[in-house]
Amino acid sequence: MSNNKLFSYEKDAKLIVNGIDDESKSILERFYTNYSVSSRPGVCSAIRKIGKFIKKNSFAKLTYKDYSELTNNKTIPVAQLFHIESLFKYLYVYELLNDISGFENCYWNKEKEKSIFEKNIHKNTKHINTNNAKSNSKESLSFEEMEKLFNFYNSVSDDDEENMKLLFFFYAIFYLNMQIEEIRKLTYDQIENGIIITEDNEYELNSRFETFLSKPNTSNIPFGGINDYISKLGKIVGINELFPRKIKNTIERYSIKCPVCQETHLNFVDEWRTINNKIVCLKCYEKLISDNSVKKTK
Numbered sequence: 001m002s003n004n005k006l007f008s009y010e011k012d013a014k015l016i017v018n019g020i021d022d023e024s025k026s027i028l029e030r031f032y033t034n035y036s037v038s039s040r041p042g043v044c045s046a047i048r049k050i051g052k053f054i055k056k057n058s059f060a061k062l063t064y065k066d067y068s069e070l071t072n073n074k075t076i077p078v079a080q081l082f083h084i085e086s087l088f089k090y091l092y093v094y095e096l097l098n099d100i101s102g103f104e105n106c107y108w109n110k111e112k113e114k115s116i117f118e119k120n121i122h123k124n125t126k127h128i129n130t131n132n133a134k135s136n137s138k139e140s141l142s143f144e145e146m147e148k149l150f151n152f153y154n155s156v157s158d159d160d161e162e163n164m165k166l167l168f169f170f171y172a173i174f175y176l177n178m179q180i181e182e183i184r185k186l187t188y189d190q191i192e193n194g195i196i197i198t199e200d201n202e203y204e205l206n207s208r209f210e211t212f213l214s215k216p217n218t219s220n221i222p223f224g225g226i227n228d229y230i231s232k233l234g235k236i237v238g239i240n241e242l243f244p245r246k247i248k249n250t251i252e253r254y255s256i257k258c259p260v261c262q263e264t265h266l267n268f269v270d271e272w273r274t275i276n277n278k279i280v281c282l283k284c285y286e287k288l289i290s291d292n293s294v295k296k297t298k
């Protein structure tokens with residue numbers, strides 16, 4: 001496979017927005033694919049207006065205040081406002097913004113809007129690359145890259161505070177499947193007795209991180225710095241441009257649905273057992289066996 005990229009952002013001057021960070025470039029690259037090739041330059045000049053009026057180098061830092069300033073800016077043509085609004089909507093529904101307060105005023109339905117984006121992206125990329133996993137390669141991690149993370153995860157000693165902090169972010173995104181926004185907003189009073197309780201969810205920490213987070217001297221992880229920590233982790237293990245979203249997008253590829261409880265678990269062998277050649281999750285396996293409800297045949 002010579003080229004897995006959706007298209008060449010870097011090589012097409014008409015699509016470049018100057019002064020944005022790598023994560024924003026990566027976001028923009030996917031956002032463009034929601035448009036036909038011919039309309040992308042027009043979208044780009046609209047996005048450049050954001051930089052003209054709002055001096056920020058990262059899309060993640062855009063706020064509702066920026067959104068309302070831009071959409072009320074009478075000097076921006078209506079057609080461009082439409083693209084700007086669309087980018088904000090994209091950032092919002094894919095949870096790429098650091099601060100979402102205020103956006104509830106827009107009444108954007110995440111699932112609905114996401115499915116519209118996905119449909120357009122699919123439509124505009126299917127001719128370029130029919131292999132879905134490949135076309136998403138820019139947005140998720142390869143098996144080899146994940147192995148680098150797992151190896152590091154397994155090799156770091158529990159008392160290596162600095163690296164354990166980095167790993168916490170990987171653990172929270174990948175193993176706990178926490179929302180990036182949830183992690184970013186985490187505070188220490190939400191963590192107690194090995195459980196993280198957020199507004200919407202509860203997460204059980206494994207014993208490794210339960211112990212780590214209960215140590216008084218580690219209670220200074222700046223959770224809001226998730227992007228920096230993940231990027232640092234990427235540099236250590238040798239993955240260029242590692243963002244939280246890339247890890248998040250990879251979870252699905254490592255997930256299997258249990259045919260009994262219908263819950264999705266990571267495809268790690270120790271989370272699964274086999275009954276008569278079919279795999280079921282460990283919990284269901286134990287229940288089925290103790291209930292004696294399934295006969296094991298040889």
Ligand SMILES: [Zn+2]
Nearest residue numbers: 258261281284
């Ligand atoms: Zn199950």
